[in-house]
Amino acid sequence: PYFEEEREGWKGYIEWEKHPEKKKQVEEVLKQYDFPDPPEFQFVPLPKTNPILTGERFKQYHYATGLGHLVDISWQYVLKEKAADMTHVLQFPYNGEPPRSKSAGVHHPCREKNALSNQELRYIQDRLVSTEITRNEDFFVRNHGGVPEIDPEKYYLEIEGLVKNPQRLTLKDLQDESKFPRQTNVVSLQCSGTRRLEQIHQYPGDGDELINAPWAEGAIGAARWTGVSLKKVIKYCGGLKDDAMHIELFGADTYFKKGKVYNYVVSVPWRKVKINEVLLAWEMNGEPLPKLHGFPLRAVVFGYIGARSCKWLYKIRGIKDPSEAPVQRKEYLYYTPQIGKQNALYSNGFSIQDMPVSSAIISPKDMDVITHDGKVKLKGWAYSGGGHWPIRVEVSPDGGAIWYEVPTENMSTKYYYAWRLWEIELPLDPEGWLEFCVRTWDSALNTQPTYVRSAWNWDLHVTSSCHRIKIYSIN
Ligand code: MTE
Ligand code: MO
Structure with missing residues (x-):
């Protein structure tokens, strides 16, 4: 159930056909490796030395660590397994990705060549703490896959699973104040990877996160979100069936994990929804939700790690146990310091929900x-x-x-x-x-x-x- 579904008015896939030349080039390169075909790529030179990591143990991450600031997070696939013996790494941007301001994408202070200059970094971070409500263009962006294109006219939110009366609601339905009261809250989103760089300095774990999100202090912001409480939407569907304890949230974007394509899917417990701390938002700081932040509808889960605030939300489902989707089950796990390479079993990790101080x-x-x-x-x-x-x-x-x-x-x-x-x-x-x-x-x-x-x-x-x-x- 966690693979992409087809839906009218929604494009979650990459348009390969538009880039026949590049596709061919990529296919050539990819023959050497066993990876799914990307739509577009470019070579990016990586720094020869990395000031962060030195020593034998870190050698295999040597090149990969340079990626944080060169590649942003929205790239579809990085040949990271091969990164150790390459001086270049392939990057695959998505087609039609909306442009990002530097402040939205780069909040970490790697100071190698090609990274932001100190001056730029200072400017960006000073902007970040110059307003208690973060400007939309300065709000950090963290995407696991590409930004899907969704036609708001054809959009509907599907509510299914363990709810008494499954429904389809259009944006107009959700915005109809005779059906749902509107809710506005000032809420911070913080990526669970914020300040990760400090942990990387100590020891970089399995190296995955070096590439995915080597954040410094900037993967946080506050916005004024407007939408409806998820609780009211579930009530509108007659409430949950007796054994339902969690709500699963489906994002329309797709991402690759170990050669497979998945939707971005997470879940939140009903007890969180019940206290009106999960908002389905279509407005960010008085503007329609920007594409990069989940247009036309996203969840905003107050006080939880950013990962649960599912963007491009197109389906929600009442379920008995926390979601089995890979993002919920295998990512965002918190291990004790004794857990490492030899004993890192998913079952040893706690699923992270609340954000600490x-x-x-x-x-x-x-x-x-x-x-x-x-x-x-x-x-x-x-x-x-x-x-x-x-x-x-x-x-x-x-x-x-x-x-x-x-x-x-x-x-x-x-x-x-x-x-x-x-x-x-x-x-x-x-x-x-x-x-x-x-x-x-x-x-x-x-x-x-x-x-x-x-x-x-x-x-x-x-x-x-x-x-x-x-x-x-x-x-
Ligand atoms: N929702 C979808 N559908 N896809 C994603 O990749 N990333 C999550 C979350 N919601 C993500 C998503 C993560 S890890 C974070 S930190 C927040 O979105 C970031 O929200 P922002 O990009 O609006 O700042
Ligand atoms: Mo995140």
């Missing part, structure tokens, strides 16, 4: 040289998932011995489901290399692990430790 310093940036007259200004974000919100942010100028509390008036609006931006001016006397770090306390009094290695995990998810940067201070 986390924060980051965005300005200054790691390795900055700052000249000051005894004072330095820090800026960043703080967030907590699972229905909690940041209540206190503390920063330390000396790696965590002394902590200063950010005054509440220097924290942005408390929205319950969104991040809070903060800034603080610290007194600073010492000169030379210093380590700044930040930690946040949330409304349930959770705070962050001190060091990244205490929460390192094989799939490199939800990096929640204190964010640390090194700066050179000149007084």
